[in-house]
Amino acid sequence: MNQASKSSGKLNGWRDVARGVGVISPVLMVYVAIGMAYGVLAVDNGIPPWLAVLMSALVYAGTAQLVGVQMIALSLPALSIIVTAAVINARFFVMASALVPHLRQLKWWERTLYATQLTDATFALHIARLPKTNASKTEIFTTNIVGHFVWVGSTIAGVVVGQTAGNLDAFAIDFAMAAMFIGLLVPLIRDRVQVLVAIGAAAATIGFQAMGASFWTILIATLVGLLIGWSADRWAK
C-alpha cells in the first residue's frame, strides 16, 4: 500500500513536470528569438559576453535588459541605468500582487524563488491557469525553471553568434514579443468590460507615450486600464 502510493507519487511527479513544460513550451520560441537578439545586441554594444549572460540570469526581464545594454554602451551613469530598470520593471510589482491569492500554497521562500523567475509570459500563463486548476508546485516551478534556462541558454547562443558577426534582422524578431503578447491576451478577453479594458489601455499607451511618459508609459496605461475595468464593473452592477 505504502509502496504503491509512493510509486504513484513518483508518476504524478513526472506528469507534473510534463505539464509544467507543456505550459511554457509555446513561448519558448519567442524566448529563443529575443534571448539571442539580446545576446547579439549586448556584445555588439561592447558588453563582455560573460556579463551579458550574467544579466540574463540575474535580471531576467527582456525589455529592461535590451534598454540596459544600450545605456551601458552609451556610458550613462550607473544610477540612471538602475533607476530606468526599476521604472521599466515596476509593472511586475502589480503582477506579483495579482498572483498573491493564487500562490498561497507556497512557503515564503518558495514565493521568493517564484518572484526571481517572474516574467510577463509566466505571469500571463499562470494568472490564466492557476485559478482554474490546482497546479502542483512541481508544475509551477518546472514552467519557471525551463523558461529561465532557455532564456539564459539563448543569450549564450546570441553572444556566440554576435561575436561571429551574425545578422538576425531578417527574421521576425522585432515582432516575436508582440505576437506572444497577442496570443496570451486574446483568450483572456471574455466579456465587454474586458474589451473596454484592452482598448482603454491601448489608447492610454499611445496617449501617454505621445505625452512623453517614456518608460513610465506601461505602468500608467495599465493603471488606467484597471481603473476603467473597475469602474465598468461597478457601473454594470
Added chain:
Amino acid sequence: MGEVTILLTILGMSAVTLLIKAAPLAILGNRKLPRVVEGGLKHLPVAVLSGMVVQLVMVKNGALSFSIDDVTVWAVFPTLAAAALTRNLFVTIAVGMGFVVVVRLVAG
C-alpha cells in the same frame, strides 16, 4: 565603461528588479488583499498585455511611430485573427512571425 562598473550596474539592476518582483509575494504572502484592490487587479492581464502590444508595435526607438511601410503594424491583424480563431498560443506566434518573415521575403 569598465568591466567592474558594468558588473556593479548589472547587480544594481537585478537588485531593484528582484525587490520589485518579490516584495508583494514575500510581504503580502498569505494576507488577503482588500476587495477593491482585488477587483481592480482582475483586469490586470488584459490591461498590461494590451498596453505592451501597442508599445511594441507603435513605439520605435523610444518615439511614437506609425508607418504604413512597417510590416509589424500589419502583422497585428493576422495575429489577432489567429488568436481569436484558434485561441492557441503556439499557432498565434507562428502565424504572426510567419507573416512578417514571408512579407519581408516577398517585399525583399
